[in-house]
Amino acid sequence: MSKVIQWIHDDLLRVTSDIPAIYVFDEEKLRSESWSLKRIGFIYECLLELPVIIQKGDPVAEVAQFAHNHGANTIRIARTPDPRLQSQAHQLARQFTIDLWAPEPFVNLSNPVDLRRFSRYWQKASRALGLDTRDRT
């Protein structure tokens, strides 16, 4: 039977169920991007409402350690466009099974979506949202 933990990151500060959860402040990133305390404080207050262990350091090492401590072989991670988080997830994938998930999307669009300009995207998206620009009332 597979045991699961979840890694909470900046693109989704939520827990999905009562499986053990961890958040890691990526110290190297915060330092290299010179974050002010405001940003950390805001995230921290979000985390305080969640049943989650809060750590700092190297996310890959800390998440792996957390998973080992719980005897878990699967890590649940929310899908993210952030290249740094993606690469950290890839590193974890060498040791663990990754269960990638995403919350309900803003709008479901069939591929390919033309993203060259917002107007092209909006043409498709507004229709999919039920907002047909031609018969606005």
Added chain:
Amino acid sequence: MAASNQLRRDFQDRDEMRQHLMEQFPDAAEVDSRLSPIPGGRGAAESRLNQFRALQYAGSRNFLDGEVSGLSPYTRYSVLTIAEVQEFVAGKFGLYRVYKFVQELAWRDYWQRLYFQLGEGIWQDREKNKTGIDASCYSAAMPDDIVHGQTGLACMDAFTNGLTANGYLHNHARMWFAAYVIHWRRVRWQAGARWFLQHLVDGDPASNNLSWQWVASTFSSKPYFFNRENLERYTNGKYCEQCPRRNACPFNAGYETLAAELFSPARSCGSKYEPSHTHE
């Protein structure tokens, strides 16, 4: 199983939390050790959402004191997703009556989709700029007077102070500020974008960088800029009245005059705005 890197969760109040964070993140405290007045958490997000008067949004959103949701710090981290916001607002007011608001939510979705495609590429010019000025003419660092809120321009200095104190700026202020940095001071958009991300509690690499590129014209068909009349109107004149440089305002001209000054095609790097240069 408590590891040494584990951070505390038991605080009497916000100040105690801040003390803990200052000890744990001394580098960040050195950048700026204040907390934002905007509270984190799902509870705070929901009360914001409940208070939001979405029907006033379309008509007033461009004014600094207009009705905007203030939800960006929460949507940034999906504490509340834009799908949830859309559903709630459409349910409460009717989808067509909140058309403009839903369209603004869609901007976030659009930038996020691009981020999946571009990755680190969001830090590079998407297109060649349309300012007529060579990319090499823009300086790489943010000028000190801007970062310290000492340009002498009441509007810009207030935006700097608002950003660093609150971690938030109104959308229109972000646009004016970015235009000032890029076009008047001729600074690379990346320098401004990086500085914004140090402070914004809604700091999002995609929404932020691609908006900066939109102002710069590396991701739009023309540069965004503004003039005093426009800023004065949407701020109800509150900065200009008090401005020490109200009679020496670099924004005080018609659009054509400003465009000719700002985007004069490259003889070497052309002339650029100097803080001593004025429009009477």
